[in-house]
Amino acid sequence: MLERKPVIFLLLATVVILIGTIVTMIAPFKWINDPKLKIAEVKPYTPLQLEGRDIYIREGCNNCHTQTVRPLLADVDRYGDYSKAGEFVYDQPFLWGSRRTGPDLARIGGKYPDSWHYKHMADPQSMIPKSNMPKYAFLQKPLDTSLTEKKMKALNFPYVQADIAAVQGKSELDAIVAYMQKLGNDIPWRKAAQAAVIGDLKNPYLEDKTVIPEGKVIYDKDCAQCHGKDLMGDIGPGLADLDKPDADVFKTIYTGIIAGGMPAFGDQLGKDRVWKVVTFIKSTQRK
Amino acid sequence: MSQQEGYADDVVKGFIASSILWGAVAVLVGVLISFQLVFPQLNLPPYLTYGRLRPIHTNAGIFGFGIGSFMAFFFYIVQRLTKTRLWSPGLAKFQLWLFNVVIVLAAVTLAMGFTRSKEYAELEWPVALLVVILWVIFSANVIMTIIKRKEEQMYISLWYIMATLVGVAVLYLVNNAGIPVSLFKSYSAYAGANDANVQWWYGHNAVAMVLTTPPLAIFYYYLPKATGVPIYSHRMGIIAFWSLIFMYLWTGAHHLLWTPVPDWVQTLAMAFSVMLIAPSWGAVFNGYFSMNGQWHQMRENYLVKFLVFGITFYGLQTLQGPSQAVRTFSAFIHYTDWVPGHVHMGTMGWVSLTLFAAIYYTIPRLYGREIYSIGLANLHFWLAVIGQLIFSISMWVAGVQQATMLHATNSDGSLHYSFMETFIELYPYWHIRAVGGVIYLISVLVFVYNIVKTITSGEPAQSAVKA
Ligand code: HEM
Ligand code: HEM
Numbered sequence: 236m237l238e239r240k241p242v243i244f245l246l247l248a249t250v251v252i253l254i255g256t257i258v259t260m261i262a263p264f265k266w267i268n269d270p271k272l273k274i275a276e277v278k279p280y281t282p283l284q285l286e287g288r289d290i291y292i293r294e295g296c297n298n299c300h301t302q303t304v305r306p307l308l309a310d311v312d313r314y315g316d317y318s319k320a321g322e323f324v325y326d327q328p329f330l331w332g333s334r335r336t337g338p339d340l341a342r343i344g345g346k347y348p349d350s351w352h353y354k355h356m357a358d359p360q361s362m363i364p365k366s367n368m369p370k371y372a373f374l375q376k377p378l379d380t381s382l383t384e385k386k387m388k389a390l391n392f393p394y395v396q397a398d399i400a401a402v403q404g405k406s407e408l409d410a411i412v413a414y415m416q417k418l419g420n421d422i423p424w425r426k427a428a429q430a431a432v433i434g435d436l437k438n439p440y441l442e443d444k445t446v447i448p449e450g451k452v453i454y455d456k457d458c459a460q461c462h463g464k465d466l467m468g469d470i471g472p473g474l475a476d477l478d479k480p481d482a483d484v485f486k487t488i489y490t491g492i493i494a495g496g497m498p499a500f501g502d503q504l505g506k507d508r509v510w511k512v513v514t515f516i517k518s519t520q521r522k
Numbered sequence: 523m524s525q526q527e528g529y530a531d532d533v534v535k536g537f538i539a540s541s542i543l544w545g546a547v548a549v550l551v552g553v554l555i556s557f558q559l560v561f562p563q564l565n566l567p568p569y570l571t572y573g574r575l576r577p578i579h580t581n582a583g584i585f586g587f588g589i590g591s592f593m594a595f596f597f598y599i600v601q602r603l604t605k606t607r608l609w610s611p612g613l614a615k616f617q618l619w620l621f622n623v624v625i626v627l628a629a630v631t632l633a634m635g636f637t638r639s640k641e642y643a644e645l646e647w648p649v650a651l652l653v654v655i656l657w658v659i660f661s662a663n664v665i666m667t668i669i670k671r672k673e674e675q676m677y678i679s680l681w682y683i684m685a686t687l688v689g690v691a692v693l694y695l696v697n698n699a700g701i702p703v704s705l706f707k708s709y710s711a712y713a714g715a716n717d718a719n720v721q722w723w724y725g726h727n728a729v730a731m732v733l734t735t736p737p738l739a740i741f742y743y744y745l746p747k748a749t750g751v752p753i754y755s756h757r758m759g760i761i762a763f764w765s766l767i768f769m770y771l772w773t774g775a776h777h778l779l780w781t782p783v784p785d786w787v788q789t790l791a792m793a794f795s796v797m798l799i800a801p802s803w804g805a806v807f808n809g810y811f812s813m814n815g816q817w818h819q820m821r822e823n824y825l826v827k828f829l830v831f832g833i834t835f836y837g838l839q840t841l842q843g844p845s846q847a848v849r850t851f852s853a854f855i856h857y858t859d860w861v862p863g864h865v866h867m868g869t870m871g872w873v874s875l876t877l878f879a880a881i882y883y884t885i886p887r888l889y890g891r892e893i894y895s896i897g898l899a900n901l902h903f904w905l906a907v908i909g910q911l912i913f914s915i916s917m918w919v920a921g922v923q924q925a926t927m928l929h930a931t932n933s934d935g936s937l938h939y940s941f942m943e944t945f946i947e948l949y950p951y952w953h954i955r956a957v958g959g960v961i962y963l964i965s966v967l968v969f970v971y972n973i974v975k976t977i978t979s980g981e982p983a984q985s986a987v988k989a
Binding site: 238239241242244245248249251252253254255256258259260263264266267268289292293294295296297298299301303305306307308309312313318319320322323324325326327328329330331332333334335336338359360363365366367368369370371372373382385386389390456457501502503504505506507 | 571577637669676685707710715775778781783787791794935940941945
């Protein structure tokens with residue numbers, strides 16, 4: 236039998252291996268490339284974004300960061316709208332990753348202002364003291380652009396000479412920040428996901444000073460990185476003398492200011508904790 | 523020692539030495555990256571950051587240690603099972619040389635940031651091309667030896683060996699297809715969800731064709747050698763073999779549950795992963811039943827201890843794996859530390875323990891010397907098992923804890939914890955894991971010492987040491 240026929244054995248083993256391969260690896264190409272899954276807003280990478288993506292690959296950021304949001308509450312509330320096949324058609328290779336040592340980055344685009352990224356990439360611990368992300372200050376060096384045009388051609392991405400010229404003189408850090416800001420931002424999910432504030436906006440802690448320390452803890456953890464340790468401002472404006480009604484402040488924090496670089500904290504903190512931060516911020520002024 | 527003559531064994535010695543070297547490097551880098559996660563200041567940019575070192579760790583482990591040993595033992599086993607001298611010892615010598623060049627090139631290029639980023643297929647195209655050449659000459663040598671064999675019957679180990687040769691070839695060629703832009707840069711030939719599906723078809727079957735079938739080939743050969751009694755059932759081995767290589771290829775998408783890959787591909791992967799328990803446990807039972815009436819050897823024979831613990835970890839691994847492939851459980855533990863816990867029970871438990879046993883058995887026979895110290899071999903065993911258990915158990919607990927926190931919600935439906943709140947809880951576990959890693963590293967150093975002493979100053983072999 237087969238125990239005596241190595242060549243036939245090898246052929247048979249190959250056939251056996253190929254059955255599952257054809258069904259689960261080759262056939263799905265047809266399903267994944269279904270024109271119905273195309274998303275018109277999703278655009279190829281610009282030369283600068285592509286160079287940034289290549290630095291992401293070079294530095295192995297994918298060993299700590301994933302780039303797919305799953306349709307699960309814990310993912311969607313934390314990272315944004317779940318990922319769709321059509322969003323990845325220009326990703327060669329895909330960068331979904333397998334381990335979330337750091338947070339998912341599929342929808343990092345537009346979450347923070349550029350200045351946040353520059354500061355964070357150079358020294359993550361200066362903003363998030365307990366982070367274990369390596370410092371990438373060394374990316375502050377001129378971008379090697381000798382292959383940029385060749386890369387755009389290899390991937391069949393559209394470009395004009397002005398795009399290529401625009402890359403000259405940029406740093407590697409510029410490129411990676413440009414890439415970060417593009418991620419997941421082609422579809423207008425932030426607007427769609429913006430939590431509508433319902434119910435009447437009355438601060439339940441208006442007369443309650445006991446929640447101020449708790450509000451400060453939340454502030455130090457989630458806000459100080461941008462608004463400064465003493466509310467004096469840094470990437471975001473100072474909040475020390477914020478002279479606005481509680482309801483407005485609440486709305487700003489809950490739904491964010493997308494265009495201005497102020498992230499929305501509604502899903503992450505919930506109403507109750509947002510009110511506590513509001514109470515803390517306002518307490519510094521009421522004093 | 524007369525049986526040894528006529529076999530091309532120098533190259534086996536060379537591959538064993540190389541694989542031990544790269545195995546030690548893999549473990550050392552593993553310890554380094556586990557400390558980098560706790561003390562980020564240990565990242566030394568640009569070459570020695572976590573992002574560049576982690577792939578060096580996995581490649582040194584899987585290719586340097588794993589494949590290096592498999593090359594050694596395939597040559598050793600095939601010659602003996604076929605009673606035939608290697609088809610081309612010259613080619614094998616070239617292969618040994620090329621193998622070490624490739625591993626060095628892999629480490630250097632990865633440190634320099636030349637990577638394709640796809641897990642276990644990171645090597646840029648010129649290095650990947652050398653890997654292909656390496657595999658072709660390796661396969662040719664093994665297959666030609668089998669074809670001109672003097673022993674007609676092919677023992678089960680040879681089946682696993684041949685499946686490995688074709689399996690790896692198909693996987694590697696397809697997943698490495700790319701578009702080069704320069705000597706050090708290429709893009710994947712596939713995009714997005716296609717690329718993901720190809721990658722994990724490859725990734726999971728790297729587990730099948732590198733971390734399962736070759737150690738099984740070795741296990742089936744060395745268990746009877748170590749115990750002195752034949753394997754329980756050749757027939758059971760054969761049924762398990764065909765179902766194993768059939769089913770594995772359907773399961774890649776269990777790494778992609780809840781992603782944009784089509785649902786039906788995920789569902790098939792889930793179903794076949796659960797079915798895989800049967801052939802996997804076929805091998806485990808075959809091992810256990812072969813021990814019938816021989817269990818006393820667990821106390822007396824250190825080789826048996828390595829092999830039986832190895833197959834036991836394989837059994838646990840192939841129960842845990844299918845549970846991770848179930849959508850609901852995956853939603854929970856995917857992306858967390860649970861998975862490195864799973865990975866290292868397989869690599870530090872099953873694969874490594876089996877290879878250690880094979881090396882302990884083979885070295886005295888190749889050099890005609892008794893093992894230097896059985897006491898040290900026992901010490902090696904216990905340190906390795908303890909180090910591995912500390913690693914895996916701490917990571918499972920860490921994974922479950924982080925998953926629980928990530929999914930916790932408040933009464934108003936908002937999330938209870940921010941990412942960072944879940945993250946800082948991991949530090950204690952990462953400390954414990956690093957300690958487990960150090961213990962394992964010590965076990966490896968004990969092992970290396972024992973092997974070196976055996977070769978340089980072991981007692982000349984008694985008649986008990988026969989091929
Ligand atoms: C002292 C021993 C070892 C230590 C301390 C160690 C440490 C580590 C660490 C810290 C990671 C990264 C985990 C993460 O992403 O969170 C890792 C990943 C990995 N290691 Fe090890 N390792 C050791 C031994 C080995 C050996 C011997 C092998 C292979 C033969 C191996 C194969 C792998 C693989 C395949 C991964 C990738 C896992 C994944 O993607 O989930 N390791 N290891
Ligand atoms: C029936 C057998 C097995 C099944 C069904 C299985 C299933 C799985 C699943 C579902 C994952 C993905 C976990 C996640 O990311 O959520 C995984 C990861 C992994 N398994 Fe297994 N497993 C099996 C046996 C093994 C064995 C024997 C090894 C040997 C070492 C192994 C090594 C790995 C590795 C290295 C990974 C990490 C891949 C990565 O993310 O980089 N598995 N396994």
